[in-house]
Amino acid sequence: ECPGTGSAQAGRAAACQGCLNQGLCAAGAAGPDPAEAAELRARLRTVRHTVLVLSGKGGVGKSTFSALLAHGLAADETKQVALLDIDICGPSIPKMMGLEGEQVHQSGSGWSPVYVEENLGVMSVGFLLSSPDDAVIWRGPKKNGLIKQFLRDVDWGEVDYLIVDTPPGTSDEHLSIVQYLSATHIDGAVIVTTPQEVSLQDVRKEINFCRKVKLPIIGVVENMSGFVCPKCKNESQIFPPTTGGAEKMCQNLSVSLLGKVPLDPQIGKSCDRGQSFLAEAPESPATLSYRNIIQRIQEYCEQHHLQEEKIM
Amino acid sequence: TPAERTNLAGVRHILLVLSGKGGVGKSTLSTELALALCNAGKRVGILDVDLCGPSIPRMLRVQDSAVHQCDSGWVPVFVGQDKAIALMSIGFLLERPDDAVVWRGPKKNALIKQFVTDVAWGDLDFLIVDTPPGTSDEHISTVEALRPHQLLGAVLVTTPQ
Numbered sequence: 208e209c210p211g212t213g214s215a216q217a218g219r220a221a222a223c224q225g226c227l228n229q230g231l232c233a234a235g236a237a238g239p240d241p242a243e244a245a246e247l248r249a250r251l252r253t254v255r256h257t258v259l260v261l262s263g264k265g266g267v268g269k270s271t272f273s274a275l276l277a278h279g280l281a282a283d284e285t286k287q288v289a290l291l292d293i294d295i296c297g298p299s300i301p302k303m304m305g306l307e308g309e310q311v312h313q314s315g316s317g318w319s320p321v322y323v324e325e326n327l328g329v330m331s332v333g334f335l336l337s338s339p340d341d342a343v344i345w346r347g348p349k350k351n352g353l354i355k356q357f358l359r360d361v362d363w364g365e366v367d368y369l370i371v372d373t374p375p376g377t378s379d380e381h382l383s384i385v386q387y388l389s390a391t392h393i394d395g396a397v398i399v400t401t402p403q404e405v406s407l408q409d410v411r412k413e414i415n416f417c418r419k420v421k422l423p424i425i426g427v428v429e430n431m432s433g434f435v436c437p438k439c440k441n442e443s444q445i446f447p448p449t450t451g452g453a454e455k456m457c458q459n460l461s462v463s464l465l466g467k468v469p470l471d472p473q474i475g476k477s478c479d480r481g482q483s484f485l486a487e488a489p490e491s492p493a494t495l496s497y498r499n500i501i502q503r504i505q506e507y508c509e510q511h512h513l514q515e516e517k518i519m
Numbered sequence: 520t521p522a523e524r525t526n527l528a529g530v531r532h533i534l535l536v537l538s539g540k541g542g543v544g545k546s547t548l549s550t551e552l553a554l555a556l557c558n559a560g561k562r563v564g565i566l567d568v569d570l571c572g573p574s575i576p577r578m579l580r581v582q583d584s585a586v587h588q589c590d591s592g593w594v595p596v597f598v599g600q601d602k603a604i605a606l607m608s609i610g611f612l613l614e615r616p617d618d619a620v621v622w623r624g625p626k627k628n629a630l631i632k633q634f635v636t637d638v639a640w641g642d643l644d645f646l647i648v649d650t651p652p653g654t655s656d657e658h659i660s661t662v663e664a665l666r667p668h669q670l671l672g673a674v675l676v677t678t679p680q
Contacts, residue, residue, distance in 0.1 A: 241576075263619075264572060265541010265652040266678075296653035297539055344654045347624025375541040375652050376571035377619045378627070405546075409572040412619035419621065475680045 263413030292331035305481025426463035523629035541652030
């Protein structure tokens with residue numbers, strides 16, 4: 208008999224031998240205790256949709272994508288969007304959203320997110336540092352504690368979309384966010400990659416992580432997918448898809464390819480300057496790709512919601 | 520302990536390759552550095568402590584290799600044209616390459632300590648240690664485990680933005 212993933216015996220009981228999840232349970236505290244779970248559920252009750260942005264591989268454009276997804280969804284002024292950055296060692300979101308130097312304020316109802324627009328709020332450890340160059344050299348348990356605080360103490364209010372940007376890897380932050388959010392509900396994960404095999408091999412692991420923890424995969428985004436020279440219009444594969452790129456991987460693993468985004472030097476520039484690339488370069492092929500992908504994610508979430516309402 | 524001194528005792532210089540940021544080319548540089556030093560006649564080893572995303576085995580075409588034990592610990596995989604570079608990576612311990620290593624800090628720390636003390640490196644001029652992005656468990660544990668030994672220093676990798 209499974210002792211239960213939340214039990215102190217999780218992964219350690221005799222019945223756990225041979226269970227596919229044994230390693231996962233034994234690796235650490237398997238989730239929030241019932242009181243904590245109730246607290247988180249209460250706080251996150253007002254969040255309609257939650258999307259995790261994952262990769263496994265570093266530097267493929269998770270934060271860039273998270274920021275643009277947030278901007279894209281917030282373009283509809285009737286929607287309230289929240290962007291939570293749980294990359295504690297390398298928080299890129301404050302800079303990308305033009306919010307460097309901002310501080311977090313406390314009120315009676317909790318921590319206030321930092322607002323970029325009236326309908327777009329952001330939270331990141333970056334806002335808690337006294338200087339952007341301060342290294343956060345924390346071991347797993349301390350990182351988990353902050354992530355729990357972000358979910359429990361931030362007063363997000365009524366939110367249509369909560370987007371969670373994650374660090375590379377499959378470790379404490381990822382386990383924690385999935386476990387803490389199990390108190391509420393995650394629509395799914397968007398997995399970001401680049402075309403080369405060195406990235407794909409880490410991304411396959413991430414896909415397996417999602418399956419292990421029963422996190423639905425909305426789909427995969429392939430960034431840095433080709434470069435079109437603005438002068439001669441020739442297309443080059445800067446990161447050649449030597450093993451078929453995300454397309455082949457998605458076919459092999461039966462996940463959806465949400466889209467491919469070409470390299471555009473303006474993307475990096477906009478990020479560095481804290482501006483929305485979608486707003487600064489509306490005509491870029493990359494913008495078109497991003498917008499299509501964002502729409503597909505929205506459709507997935509709305510459909511999911513309709514199905515749930517039908518069931519209820 | 521005597522075992523610790525034995526396994527790293529023959530290593531002259533230990534070099535960490537760090538970044539903070541992911542995807543800037545740490546593993547690529549670690550590999551190229553090892554190959555260049557080897558070409559220059561040095562005895563080189565690579566320790567890949569990126570437990571979640573071990574890239575080095577594929578970069579050196581040994582992703583299908585397995586590791587064995589000897590009396591002094593684990594035997595590294597020998598790679599490169601003359602099989603002259605010694606490599607240890609968690610990549611070799613995975614049953615299937617697509618298996619995610621979903622471990623929390625304490626378990627990662629335990630393995631890193633083992634990698635540092637229980638690999639029979641033999642005599643090396645350089646041991647290059649490739650790290651994952653961030654400043655967390657792997658980095659703290661690696662530096663702590665290596666500190667009693669000859670830590671040459673760190674090379675930091677970035678991209679322009």
